[in-house]
Amino acid sequence: MQRFPDLRGVQSLFWRLVAAPEGVAAAVGSEDLSYLIRPDARLGAVERLDIYADMYFYRLRDCLAEDFPKLAARVGAAHFHNLVTDYLLAHPPRHFSLRELGRALPDFTGSHALERSFPALADLARLEWARVEVFDDADAAPLCWQRLLEGGAAAPESFAATLIPSARLLRLDASVLALWRGDPAEPGERIGVRVWRKGFAVHHRSLATDEERCLRELAAGGVTLARLGELVGNAPRLAALLDLWARDGLIAESEARDTPDR
Amino acid sequence: MNSVPDLGHGVGLRREHFGRVLEGPTRVDWFEVISENFMGKGGRPLHVLERVRRDYPVALHGVSLSIGSTDPLDRDYLDRLRELADRVEPAWVSDHLCWTGVGGHNAHDLLPLPYTEEALEHVVARVEAVQEHLGRRIALENVSTYLHFAGSTLPEWEFLAEVAHRADCGILLDVNNVYVSAVNHGFDPEKYLAAVPADRVWQVHLAGHTDCGSHLLDTHSRRVCDEVWGLYRFATRRIGAVASLIEWDEEIPDWDTLEAESLRARAVRQEA
Ligand SMILES: [Fe+2]
Numbered sequence: 001m002q003r004f005p006d007l008r009g010v011q012s013l014f015w016r017l018v019a020a021p022e023g024v025a026a027a028v029g030s031e032d033l034s035y036l037i038r039p040d041a042r043l044g045a046v047e048r049l050d051i052y053a054d055m056y057f058y059r060l061r062d063c064l065a066e067d068f069p070k071l072a073a074r075v076g077a078a079h080f081h082n083l084v085t086d087y088l089l090a091h092p093p094r095h096f097s098l099r100e101l102g103r104a105l106p107d108f109t110g111s112h113a114l115e116r117s118f119p120a121l122a123d124l125a126r127l128e129w130a131r132v133e134v135f136d137d138a139d140a141a142p143l144c145w146q147r148l149l150e151g152g153a154a155a156p157e158s159f160a161a162t163l164i165p166s167a168r169l170l171r172l173d174a175s176v177l178a179l180w181r182g183d184p185a186e187p188g189e190r191i192g193v194r195v196w197r198k199g200f201a202v203h204h205r206s207l208a209t210d211e212e213r214c215l216r217e218l219a220a221g222g223v224t225l226a227r228l229g230e231l232v233g234n235a236p237r238l239a240a241l242l243d244l245w246a247r248d249g250l251i252a253e254s255e256a257r258d259t260p261d262r
Numbered sequence: 263m264n265s266v267p268d269l270g271h272g273v274g275l276r277r278e279h280f281g282r283v284l285e286g287p288t289r290v291d292w293f294e295v296i297s298e299n300f301m302g303k304g305g306r307p308l309h310v311l312e313r314v315r316r317d318y319p320v321a322l323h324g325v326s327l328s329i330g331s332t333d334p335l336d337r338d339y340l341d342r343l344r345e346l347a348d349r350v351e352p353a354w355v356s357d358h359l360c361w362t363g364v365g366g367h368n369a370h371d372l373l374p375l376p377y378t379e380e381a382l383e384h385v386v387a388r389v390e391a392v393q394e395h396l397g398r399r400i401a402l403e404n405v406s407t408y409l410h411f412a413g414s415t416l417p418e419w420e421f422l423a424e425v426a427h428r429a430d431c432g433i434l435l436d437v438n439n440v441y442v443s444a445v446n447h448g449f450d451p452e453k454y455l456a457a458v459p460a461d462r463v464w465q466v467h468l469a470g471h472t473d474c475g476s477h478l479l480d481t482h483s484r485r486v487c488d489e490v491w492g493l494y495r496f497a498t499r500r501i502g503a504v505a506s507l508i509e510w511d512e513e514i515p516d517w518d519t520l521e522a523e524s525l526r527a528r529a530v531r532q533e534a
Contacts, residue, residue, distance in 0.1 A: 011332055036412055048409035051479070099302070166304065
């Protein structure tokens with residue numbers, strides 16, 4: 001009989017068997033594990049390892065289902081189970097936090113066969129992941145309309161703003177917004193979408209072209225009101241956008257910086 | 263003599279109860295939170311934790327320390343834990359006597375150790391390194407296990423006591439885990455509890471489990487069972503008044519049901 005391995009050996013072997021995509025029994029094959037695990041009358045070594053294998057898989061699957069509820073609902077339980085199996089094989093969890101588990105799932109979904117049966121699936125996952133990310137991103141004090149009037153109107157060349165940390169700008173298939181609500185939709189053009197947290201609530205909404213242009217520059221930080229005026233091209237429209245951003249708590253005051261194309 | 267305060271009877275703070283707890287008042291004495299859930303940069307979890315901390319003692323309970331792994335300690339994790347502890351000023355910081363991954367992987371599960379002299383020395387050295395890094399002592403919790411390694415040379419209770427003694431750390435005694443492992447491996451849970459060094463126990467966990475027929479599974483999905491209440495009474499007579507905490511993580515009940523479990527722990531301890 002084989003000797004009991006050292007701690008490193010025990011852990012490596014345990015891991016290989018418990019995370020085996022083909023299942024513990026297939027991974028063990030005909031090997032006698034009694035040198036490793038003490039069997040008893042109730043359960044053998046494979047069955048005992050199976051308890052851990054199940055806990056490993058189902059905990060991770062449930063975590064992904066919680067972070068990607070719309071994706072899970074769109075493909076249904078069986079497809080989602082298979083997607084997770086394939087994903088964990090390609091991207092076994094490495095981070096100490098379960099919060100990071102789904103980081104690579106949107107891109108992985110894009111390369112998965114399911115994307116052909118469910119168009120825009122990866123984009124739906126991108127939207128869901130952005131919502132996970134902003135949920136506990138850093139807090140910021142958003143710019144209110146009054147401060148914009150006082151500071152901004154007085155010094156448009158030096159008063160600068162930035163996108164808040166808990167906001168993301170995405171480009172997604174337009175059908176994703178309907179799919180997220182659970183409505184049927186055909187794939188369409190790609191549009192800009194912003195995801196952000198206001199207070200503790202996470203929101204998303206589509207972007208007009210000029211708004212997207214402004215927000216992409218604001219994301220780099222330190223954009224003056226004068227520069228925003230150039231980007232938008234007319235004052236009433238800029239005032240409307242600033243009003244919207246102030247109400248959504250989307251931008252914060254920042255130091256001005258040199259804009260790239262001036 | 264025990265070196266930490268008796269915080270009374272608490273519950274694990276879960277997001278389903280954030281609103282109710284902030285609304286207050288509650289009849290629980292303290293809260294335990296899962297450290298990793300509050301390592302974000304902002305947002306609701308940290309806000310809630312800081313509000314709760316104003317009114318209650320809080321302990322940080324981690325699941326990713328992986329003290330028994332043969333991978334190097336995760337310095338990034340330890341930095342984040344230290345940062346969180348500096349922010350929250352918890353009554354104490356705890357994690358589990360187990361490993362959670364190897365080869366850079368993380369199972370996000372509490373995996374069993376062989377109870378050998380090699381594992382003992384390995385864990386003790388790492389607890390010392392962690393305590394050094396955090397600038398505080400930690401408590402380690404016994405976990406539920408579903409297999410027994412053929413190479414184990416010590417019973418679990420001796421292994422736990424030896425770790426605590428050699429590394430000079432605390433013990434978070436999970437009475438339900440003792441019961442689950444006792445049934446799964448066929449040992450006497452009272453023998454386990456009798457062997458735990460009373461002066462090292464900082465805290466007790468109480469939770470529910472699921473009977474799967476061939477074994478018990480530590481699910482935290484229901485009320486504490488009568489056998490575990492009996493063992494809690496037995497443990498209390500031995501170790502005296504230490505903080506108790508109800509864990510409930512699956513099929514989370516309404517606040518009143520959870521609070522009632524904590525009040526029951528208070529009653530059982532008073533009667534003991
Ligand atoms: Fe526990």
